[in-house]
Amino acid sequence: MASKGKSRESTVAPLIPDQRREAMLRLLRRDKVLSLHQLMEALSCSHMTVRRDIVLLEQEGLVHTVPGGVRVASQLATEPSHVSKALVDGGEKRAIAQAAAPLLHAGMTIYLDAGTTMLAFVPHILALSDITVVTNDFSIMQALMNALHVTAIHTGGLLDHANRSSVGDLAAATLRQLAIDVAFISASSWDLRRGVTTPSPSKIDVKRAAMDVAEQTVLLATSSKYGTFSTYKIADLKRFDHIVSDASLPRAAASGIVAAGLSLRLAAVD
Incomplete structure (x- = not known):
């Protein structure tokens, strides 16, 4: 039975790029800032893949890179003095x-x-x-x-x-x-x-x-x-x-x- 369960899991298709980037945005909207390593683990993908997705999302203004990671575009609630x-x-x-x-x-x-x-x-x-x-x-x-x-x-x-x-x-x-x-x-x-x-x-x-x-x-x-x-x-x-x-x-x-x-x-x- 265990081997059958593993077999079913192995047939689950990986996320296509648009799905993966949407999942990344959901994680960032929840946690605000995540490291590259956290995103690699959460999305089960390589460092290169995460970096490519971040570049595309940043070009759209949806995220913003920080040293070692990325943050979601944040809202400014009040005007600084x-x-x-x-x-x-x-x-x-x-x-x-x-x-x-x-x-x-x-x-x-x-x-x-x-x-x-x-x-x-x-x-x-x-x-x-x-x-x-x-x-x-x-x-x-x-x-x-x-x-x-x-x-x-x-x-x-x-x-x-x-x-x-x-x-x-x-x-x-x-x-x-x-x-x-x-x-x-x-x-x-x-x-x-x-x-x-x-x-x-x-x-x-x-x-x-x-x-x-x-x-x-x-x-x-x-x-x-x-x-x-x-x-x-x-x-x-x-x-x-x-x-x-x-x-x-x-x-x-x-x-x-x-x-x-x-x-x-x-x-x-x-």
């Missing part, structure tokens, strides 16, 4: 600003979205002889206060205390009265599958209004925010003319973005 953002990824933000700086030239009008990555952009703006900067960020306005060669326009609007910026309909209404050459947009969560998202509904109209009135739109976002998502969608990644991130963006994620026909620049961090 300006203070907490300023404490992380300083080198990455400066590198992203440096990589995006060639998009600037004298005489243009640009929009700088709120955020500490945009604040790292200010030294490159100050190096230009003539430029108009539109922003909803109070820290950026403070940094431009003594730059007499820069024309600065603040959107006004409802004060977001934690992020030191203006949000809501009034800020969006100001932007809709302007013609902008390039809108530089920040993101607290982004991936290929869901695009740019936010946990704060008051930010939606401002970001979309800036993108609508701009000739070009550029996403500036650190790799640490990739593979996360929030409740409210701002835009698909295909809505951006350029995406600038740092070189720590996982290779599979970068390949998926490029394969989707998007322009991606990865900045090396010193």
Whole structure:
């Protein structure tokens, strides 16, 4: 009887690739993070097979690699404050600003979205002889206060205390009265599958209004925010003319973005 049982088990067909990847997603949704070895054991497959599946899932924005393993794309429930953002990824933000700086030239009008990555952009703006900067960020306005060669326009609007910026309909209404050459947009969560998202509904109209009135739109976002998502969608990644991130963006994620026909620049961090 035991031998018959073994015979029946041996006839069970292995999972086809789509079934295996769906099983991997179920495991990750349950446990959030798993090592490669755990996935090999749970799925009864080789290291190479697990790695191939992870690459495909990461290209779709469903998972995100971590050292030695993988985590499921996670949800950002609340927007981090300006203070907490300023404490992380300083080198990455400066590198992203440096990589995006060639998009600037004298005489243009640009929009700088709120955020500490945009604040790292200010030294490159100050190096230009003539430029108009539109922003909803109070820290950026403070940094431009003594730059007499820069024309600065603040959107006004409802004060977001934690992020030191203006949000809501009034800020969006100001932007809709302007013609902008390039809108530089920040993101607290982004991936290929869901695009740019936010946990704060008051930010939606401002970001979309800036993108609508701009000739070009550029996403500036650190790799640490990739593979996360929030409740409210701002835009698909295909809505951006350029995406600038740092070189720590996982290779599979970068390949998926490029394969989707998007322009991606990865900045090396010193």
